[in-house]
Amino acid sequence: MLNIDKLNFSYGDLKVLWDIDLEVNEGEIVTVVGANGAGKSTALKNISRLVKPDSGAISFNGADLTKLESHQVVEQGIVQVPEGRKIFPEMTVRENLRMGSFIQSARKDRDANMERVFKLFPRLKEREKQLGGTMSGGEQQMLAIARGLMANPRLLLMDEPSLGLSPLLVKNIFDIIAEINRQGVTILLVEQNVYQSLRIAHRAYVLETGRVVLTGTGEALLNDEHVKKAFLGM
Amino acid sequence: MTVFLQSLISGILIGGVYALIGIGLTIIFGVMRVINFAHGDIMMIGMYLTYNLFTLAGIDPFVSILVTIPLMFLFGGFLQKLFINRVLGALPQNQILLTIGLGLIMSNTMMLIYTSDYKIISTSYSSSSISVAGISVSEPLAISFIITAAITAMLYWFLIKTDTGQAIRATAQDREAAQLMGINVKRMSIIAFGLGASLAGTAGALISPTYYIFPQIGSTFTLKAFVITVLGGMGSIVGATLGGVVIGIAESVSAVYISSGWKDVVVFVLFLLVLLFKPSGLMGKSRM
Ligand SMILES: Nc1ncnc2c1ncn2[C@@H]1O[C@H](COP(=O)(O)OP(=O)(O)OP(=O)(O)O)[C@@H](O)[C@H]1O
Ligand SMILES: [Mg+2]
Numbered sequence: 001m002l003n004i005d006k007l008n009f010s011y012g013d014l015k016v017l018w019d020i021d022l023e024v025n026e027g028e029i030v031t032v033v034g035a036n037g038a039g040k041s042t043a044l045k046n047i048s049r050l051v052k053p054d055s056g057a058i059s060f061n062g063a064d065l066t067k068l069e070s071h072q073v074v075e076q077g078i079v080q081v082p083e084g085r086k087i088f089p090e091m092t093v094r095e096n097l098r099m100g101s102f103i104q105s106a107r108k109d110r111d112a113n114m115e116r117v118f119k120l121f122p123r124l125k126e127r128e129k130q131l132g133g134t135m136s137g138g139e140q141q142m143l144a145i146a147r148g149l150m151a152n153p154r155l156l157l158m159d160e161p162s163l164g165l166s167p168l169l170v171k172n173i174f175d176i177i178a179e180i181n182r183q184g185v186t187i188l189l190v191e192q193n194v195y196q197s198l199r200i201a202h203r204a205y206v207l208e209t210g211r212v213v214l215t216g217t218g219e220a221l222l223n224d225e226h227v228k229k230a231f232l233g234m
Numbered sequence: 235m236t237v238f239l240q241s242l243i244s245g246i247l248i249g250g251v252y253a254l255i256g257i258g259l260t261i262i263f264g265v266m267r268v269i270n271f272a273h274g275d276i277m278m279i280g281m282y283l284t285y286n287l288f289t290l291a292g293i294d295p296f297v298s299i300l301v302t303i304p305l306m307f308l309f310g311g312f313l314q315k316l317f318i319n320r321v322l323g324a325l326p327q328n329q330i331l332l333t334i335g336l337g338l339i340m341s342n343t344m345m346l347i348y349t350s351d352y353k354i355i356s357t358s359y360s361s362s363s364i365s366v367a368g369i370s371v372s373e374p375l376a377i378s379f380i381i382t383a384a385i386t387a388m389l390y391w392f393l394i395k396t397d398t399g400q401a402i403r404a405t406a407q408d409r410e411a412a413q414l415m416g417i418n419v420k421r422m423s424i425i426a427f428g429l430g431a432s433l434a435g436t437a438g439a440l441i442s443p444t445y446y447i448f449p450q451i452g453s454t455f456t457l458k459a460f461v462i463t464v465l466g467g468m469g470s471i472v473g474a475t476l477g478g479v480v481i482g483i484a485e486s487v488s489a490v491y492i493s494s495g496w497k498d499v500v501v502f503v504l505f506l507l508v509l510l511f512k513p514s515g516l517m518g519k520s521r522m
Contacts, residue, residue: 070413
């Protein structure tokens with residue numbers, strides 16, 4: 001579904017991604033784990049075309065993404081739930097969700113999708129009229145995910161959805177991600193919570209200082225010595 | 235008391251027009267984070283457009299806004315697409331130079347075509363007034379206020395209720411997040427500048443029955459728009475609406491009680507006080 005081939009990227013003189021190869025197949029949860037500054041968010045920004053790579057190919061169902069603008073990537077069905085949530089602060093919960101379904105193909109399903117995300121996150125329904133900027137961190141994270149779902153994504157890119165959540169909520173969020181995947185959405189998940197994300201992932205990549213150093217099934221990586229030492233404190 | 239009420243009411247009426255100019259500037263700033271120093275000059279273009287429609291085609295200034303609104307929208311969109319979109323990531327001083335330069339080109343072009351002579355549009359109602367309960371207000375001012383209120387209401391409706399309007403606000407609140415929603419932010423910027431120019435041009439049309447029209451009139455209004463925008467909180471539309479009315483009242487009341495020569499001073503003193511005591515503006519927030 002998504003194919004990244006030898007992607008290189010730099011911020012000015014600082015090279016951040018080196019020859020990244022990555023693949024996501026339809027129906028999968030694929031996770032990319034790595035320490036702070038490894039380049040995880042940068043990789044997602046390249047897919048969403050918020051930044052332009054130095055070299056390399058990115059394609060989605062055969063279409064060349066490197067020829068598109070950010071908004072066209074969304075129209076292709078790739079939706080990103082960004083790091084730090086990026087909720088529209090002066091808009092209500094409902095308005096934020098409405099913006100999630102801005103693209104033409106999602107507008108007709110707006111009401112149905114609104115129902116669907118309210119079922120997934122009943123809290124949002126209660127807070128419908130509250131301004132996004134006044135929601136708690138956890139609520140904003142739910143809103144960000146819900147807003148992403150409003151676009152009918154085929155591939156959902158999620159950047160550290162568990163960041164800053166209480167332990168109880170973290171478990172909750174991962175269960176919800178697995179549930180979204182069961183509903184038919186392919187997921188590329190970037191995480192620092194290595195244990196939880198490997199637990200739900202079909203396949204995983206380990207990123208270290210901008211390079212893919214390890215890849216395999218979620219289960220295999222959970223039992224990998226290097227992963228255990230570097231990320232799981234075992 | 236009557237004098238006070240009368241100046242208060244004229245202040246509110248002219249404040250409505252100021253609000254249009256201020257809202258235009260604040261929308262442009264909110265979406266692009268660029269201060270449009272050509273704003274008053276764009277308003278001036280709207281005045282000349284009205285002048286031409288009046289003298290050449292005999293179209294009443296208040297009717298002519300049906301032409302001015304779309305034409306000025308296109309003009310603004312064109313400026314954005316051709317010039318402003320290129321400096322969005324640039325240093326603030328470069329953006330300032332660009333908009334100042336555009337303003338100079340506009341005023342000098344108008345000077346070449348029309349010379350610096352003052353032009354006036356004299357309609358049958360230019361100096362007539364309406365009297366209600368002992369308070370008399372200028373008729374063109376009253377008409378322009380009603381039009382202003384209608385335009386402002388439509389603008390609010392557009393920004394709050396329509397997908398495109400919300401997308402403009404979303405772009406102002408978080409440009410990157412807006413892109414991730416599939417919003418074409420370049421297109422929204424073009425629409426935003428178009429709206430801003432359209433509002434400024436319309437304000438120009440609305441005041442043209444009561445003001446002298448000349449190529450350099452813009453700079454005063456750019457400054458006024460800037461004061462209004464800062465007063466309301468840069469980027470806040472509600473703030474700019476209130477700010478416009480506050481400035482209108484301040485000018486009008488001080489013209490009566492101090493002297494009309496001092497009204498600009500009063501406005502700037504007010505401006506400085508707000509900067510000192512409430513730098514985030516009257517509304518205390520800076521987003522659309
Ligand atoms: N806008 C930027 N300009 C310059 N350097 C940047 C920029 N954004 C990120 N970087 C650098 O690029 C590297 C990779 O950053 P990135 O945000 O992709 O890391 P990450 O893996 O997402 O980390 P984290 O887990 O902390 O979110 C870091 O060294 C970072 O400092
Ligand atoms: Mg990151």
